[in-house]
Amino acid sequence: MFIHVAPEDLTGGADSLHSDGECLRAAAAVLRSAHGDAVHTGDCAALLDALSHALETTTIAALTLAEAAATLSAGLVSAASRYATADDALALALGGVR
C-alpha cells in the first residue's frame, strides 16, 4: 500500500548501496593493512599512538558503514521482491531481515 514504484527502481537503489558497501569494505581492508604498515614507520610514540588509534577507529567506522549499506541494500531488495503487497514497507523498514 506504500510502494508505488517499479521493483527494478528499488533494485537499482539496492545495487548502488551494495556497491557503496563493497567500496567501504575494501577501504576498511586498506585501512587495516595500513595499520600494520604504520607500526613499522617507527616514529615518535605520540604519533604512533595517535595513528594507531585513528586507523583502528576509521577501520571500524568503514566496516560499520559498509554493514549499514548492506542492511539498507537488503531492505530494498526485500521490498522490491514483494512489490505491491501490503507489507512491503514493513519489510524494508526492518532492514531486510526477512
Next chain:
Amino acid sequence: MSTSAVAQLPGPVGDPDRLLTLARLLASVSADAGGTSLARTGSAVALPASWSGVAADAARAEAGALAAHIRRLADSLAPLARILLGYAGALTQARQSVALLRHEWDAADREHRERRNRAAAAASVDLAAGLSDAAAADRDWAHEQARLLARHTRVMSDLADAGRHAAAAIHVTTGSTFGDPGSARARLLATLPLTEDTAASAAATATVTRWLQGRPAPSWWTPADLAGLADLDLTDPHIAQALLSAIGPGGLRAVVGGLLDRTVGAARGRSAATDEDGDVRAADTALRALATAYSAALSCPGAPGSAVALRAATWRAAWSAGVAREGREPSGAPEVRPLRDVHAAAALLRIGHEMGLSAPADDALAALVPAIIHAEPLDQASVWREDPRTDAVAALLDLARDRPDTAATLLGTPLGTYAFLDYLVVTRPDAVTEGPSGSVAYVADVMAAILPCAPISVTSHLLDAIATRVGTAQAQVGPRLSLVDSLAPWRALVAQLMREHPDSTDAALFAPASARDLDSEGWSATGLPRIRLRDELSAARLWGLIGLPSDPDALTREVGTASGVEFDRAVQALCADDLAQALDTVTSDPQATQAALTRLGTLVGFTTAATADLLVHAATSQDAVNGTARKGVDAMLDSLKVPAGVKTGVPSALASLALVLVTQVAQSRMAQLAPTSAGAAAQASRDQARVELRSSSRALVWDLISQAGAWRPEDNPRDWIARHHAPDFLDANGHPRPWSALTRAQQDAYAAWSQTVPLYATLPSYLEQAIDEGRRRADDLIKT
C-alpha cells in the same frame, strides 16, 4: 661517515618512504569513500521520488544519515594523509640535517687530528709551542663537538615536536568524528536505527549459534544443556528471538513438554523423592528461563512505529506463522506426552505471569486464539486437560484481566469479529466441559473482572454473545439444568449491566437503528458509556436471563432469592426515568405523563414477557410431564416475590406489577403448552388475569398520581373524607397512602374519591395499553 659520528649523532628512527606510502593509502581510501554514490549525492541510492510511506521515509532517513557518516569518514582521512605527509617531510629534513651534522663532525674530527699531528711535529722543534698547539686543537675539538651535539639535539627536538603536533592534529581530525575506537561502532549505529537493530540481531544469532554448537537437538537436551541457558541473557529480546528461531516452535514444544512432565508431580503437590528434587528444581529453573525468553522474544520494544518495533512485530508475525504451520503438522518429536504448541505457549505465559514478566505483545497472544479454538474441543481426552499450567484460555484471560487493550484485542480477535468472545460464551460451554477453565462460571468471573476496564464495545459484544448463548440453549432439547447451569453464571453480571445501563433496553425497543452498531461509541443520559444491544430479541433474551433462577429446585425453600432481587432492581432502574418524568409532569403536563407511562408500560410488558418465556422454557425443557413442569414454573415464580427491601409506594407497586405480569405470562404459556381444562375455566383464568393486570397497573399509576398530589384544590381528599365521613386513607401530607398499604375499607373510600379526579380514571388505561404492546412485541419475537 665515521662510526664515531654515527654513534655520537644518531639519526631519527623512521622511514619517510613508508610514511609517504601510508599517506598515499589514506588519500586513496579517502577518495574511494568520498567517491561512493551516497557520499557524492547524499542519497545516491536513487530512490524513486514516487515512493512514499513509512518505509520510504525510514529508508531515506537511514540513507541520509549513512551518507553523512561516509562523507565524514572520507573527510577525516584526507587531512590524516596530509598530516602524515607533513611529518614525513619533517623526518626527511631531520635525516638530512643529521647527515650534515655528521659530515661536519667528521670534518672537525679530521681537522682536530691534523692539528694534533702538526703540533706533535712542532713539539720536536719547540716543546712548549707544540704542547700549546695540541691543547688548542683539543679545546677547539671539544668545543665543536658540543656545538654539533647541541645542533643535533635541536634537530631531534624539532622532529619530536613535529611528531607531537602531528599526533595532536590526528586526534583533532578523527576524534571529533568517531572518538574512541571501541565506541565508534556503537555511536554510528545509534544514529542508524535500521542497522543498529539488525546488527544486534546478527550478533545475537552468532552468540546463540555458538551456544548451540555441540548440543543435540532440543528434544534431546540434557539437564546440563538446560542449565546452560543461564549463559545466555534471555532478557535481551535479540538473544531470546535468536534462541527461539534456532530451536523453532517444535523444539520449544518438545523442551517445554519434557520439562512439564518432569515437574508434573511437583505441580500437583506430590512429594518427590530426594534424588528427584534436584531434577525438579532444575526443570523448574529451565522453565523459568524459557518463560523469560518467550516474554522477551515476543515483547514489543521501541517506540510505536519505530524500526525496532516494526522489526519485532515482523519477527512475532513470522514466529506465530511458524507456530501455526507446525501446529498443522503431526509431531515427530520424541515427547513423553503429546503436547500442542498452545499448551507450551500457555505454560510459558502462565509462568511468566507468575514471575511478573512483561506480557507478550497483543498480536502474539491473539495469534494463539485460532489454535485454541481449534484444539481445545479436541483436547477433551488429552492428558493435559486437567493440568492448569497448560490451560491456554486461562493463560490469555489472566493476561487480559488488568490490561484493557489486551482484553479488547484478544476478545475481539480476529480483526474485531469477536470470534474468540463468541467462542468463549456461545460455543465453548457445549464443546468444552473439562479442565480448570472449562466452567461457564470461570469465564463469567473473568469477564466481570475485565469489563470495568475494557472498552465499552467489549461489554456490548459480551452481552450480544450471552444473548446468542441464551438462544442457543433455548434451541437445544436437553436437561433443564444444563440450561440453567450454562446461563446462570452470567445472570448477576447481566443484571448489573442492565441495571447500570437501562438506556440499552430503551434504545433497543425505541431506537433500534441507533442501537445496533455494537462498536459505536456514545454516552447515555446517566453519564455512562452507552452499551448497545443488537436488537429486541437480544434484549428479550437478556431480560429472560435476569429472571432465570440459579437453582430452580432450591427455590421452593427460599423466597426472594438473588434472581428476584436482581430482576426487581433491574426493572426499577429500567423504569426510573419514565417514572420520574411522570411524577414531574403529572400536575402540569398530562400528555408528557401519558407518553412516559406508555414507554414505561411497553418496557415492563416486554421485559416481563421475555422473562416469563425463558422461565417456562427452563421448566419445560426437560420434563415431558406437564405437571412437573408446572411445579417448576411455580417454584421459579416464587423466586420473583417482591423483595422485602423494596419500600412501599411507587417502587413496590412497580415490583408488584412486574411480578403479576411475569406470573400471568408464565401461566398463560403453560396453559397453552399443557391445557388442564378447556372452555369456561380457561376463560375464567384469562378474565382473572385481566383483572389482576388492571388492578396492578392502576395501583402503580394511582400511587404515582397520589405521590405527586395531582388534583385540583376543590378535589382535596381531606375535604372529601370529611364530607363523606369516609375512612381516612391519607398520609401526614394529605396525600393518599400507597394502595398496597390500605385496608379494604380505605381502598373503597380511596376508589370512590378518585372518581372525582379525572387523571385517576384516564392514566391507568394508557399504562395498560402500553403493557399489552410490550407483551405483544415480546410474543412476536418468540413466535418468529
